[in-house]
Amino acid sequence: MAHATSPNTHVSADAPQKTPGLHLDVAHAKASRPASRSGPAITCDDVKVFYKQHLAVRDVNLSFARNEVSALIGPSGCGKSTVLRSLNRMNDLIPGARVEGMVRFEGTDIYGEGVDATEVRRRIGMVFQKPNPFPKSIYENIAYGPRVTKMQVDNMDDLVEEALRKAAIWDEVKGKLKESALALSGGQQQRLCIARAIATKPQVILMDEPCSALDPIATLKIEDLMEELTKEFTIIIVTHNMQQAARVSQRTAFFTAEADEHGDRTGRLVEYDETAKMFSNPNDQRTEDYISGRFG
Ligand SMILES: Nc1ncnc2c1ncn2[C@@H]1O[C@H](COP(=O)(O)OP(=O)(O)O)[C@@H](O)[C@H]1O
Ligand SMILES: [Mg+2]
Numbered sequence: 396m397a398h399a400t401s402p403n404t405h406v407s408a409d410a411p412q413k414t415p416g417l418h419l420d421v422a423h424a425k426a427s428r429p430a431s432r433s434g435p436a437i438t439c440d441d442v443k444v445f446y447k448q449h450l451a452v453r454d455v456n457l458s459f460a461r462n463e464v465s466a467l468i469g470p471s472g473c474g475k476s477t478v479l480r481s482l483n484r485m486n487d488l489i490p491g492a493r494v495e496g497m498v499r500f501e502g503t504d505i506y507g508e509g510v511d512a513t514e515v516r517r518r519i520g521m522v523f524q525k526p527n528p529f530p531k532s533i534y535e536n537i538a539y540g541p542r543v544t545k546m547q548v549d550n551m552d553d554l555v556e557e558a559l560r561k562a563a564i565w566d567e568v569k570g571k572l573k574e575s576a577l578a579l580s581g582g583q584q585q586r587l588c589i590a591r592a593i594a595t596k597p598q599v600i601l602m603d604e605p606c607s608a609l610d611p612i613a614t615l616k617i618e619d620l621m622e623e624l625t626k627e628f629t630i631i632i633v634t635h636n637m638q639q640a641a642r643v644s645q646r647t648a649f650f651t652a653e654a655d656e657h658g659d660r661t662g663r664l665v666e667y668d669e670t671a672k673m674f675s676n677p678n679d680q681r682t683e684d685y686i687s688g689r690f691g
Contacts, residue, residue: 435459440497640670646670
């Protein structure tokens with residue numbers, strides 16, 4: 396199999412030239428970004444992820460377009476969450492997890508020497524399956540990230556309001572910012588978690604099945620919100636719900652898991668294309684079988 400990239404290569408020919416190991420260098424306080432940036436937000440070149448000796452997922456070649464929603468779909472265990480976590484170095488926190496290949500964000504290898512994983516996670520935020528607000532006030536949930544990452548903030552009240560507004564929850568919580576976030580409904584908690592991710596001014600927001608613990612109305616609110624958020628952010632969502640992928644995303648990646656001769660199951664990317672194409676006329680029979688419900 397052709398192996399185009401080595402894990403130790405920091406800069407490829409088509410990437411903007413950057414010094415290897417350079418810290419990601421966007422100023423903390425920049426609220427708005429130039430809209431004219433071109434090229435994908437994140438690219439994966441031949442990414443593989445291992446948990447100890449187990450190859451969990453391979454063949455991950457993806458290029459996530461800016462200001463779009465991309466969906467990762469496929470049967471349980473095919474590596475969707477694993478791939479998502481590899482995009483902002485969340486896998487670093489799992490003992491034994493190892494990423495090979497190259498993940499580039501704004502042209503920089505996020506696993507490159509000298510790159511600060513905390514800074515990567517600030518710029519590529521994450522929202523999890525189960526809403527997980529801190530056991531603190533609504534206000535403190537939002538202010539926490541900017542404080543711990545030592546963001547330069549002129550007015551924290553304004554920043555908190557802006558993040559809550561962008562996550563479409565301000566009107567519901569503006570009168571009770573000092574109350575516990577845990578008193579909110581599940582759907583509100585999830586939008587609060589989105590606001591918390593927004594507060595540190597990321598460019599990309601990763602969402603791992605963000606609606607799977609929510610009722611249909613709360614789900615709809617998050618789906619509407621995703622579309623709104625693409626004006627400013629790039630969104631990558633894992634969902635086991637194909638209708639959701641079809642509703643919210645512009646591009647879809649389909650993964651599956653196949654057992655090798657020893658019975659070890661390894662996930663792999665099968666196909667990545669425009670969502671409309673994936674759900675009407677996919678190239679690969681495995682995608683066709685999955686979306687038509689014959690498998691998985
Ligand atoms: N923390 C972990 N430690 C060890 N193996 C893991 C861990 N997380 C996931 N895996 C394994 O990696 C594979 C892919 O899992 P996952 O990424 O969670 O799939 P999906 O999100 O598509 O359901 C599975 O075989 C799973 O058992
Ligand atoms: Mg998962």
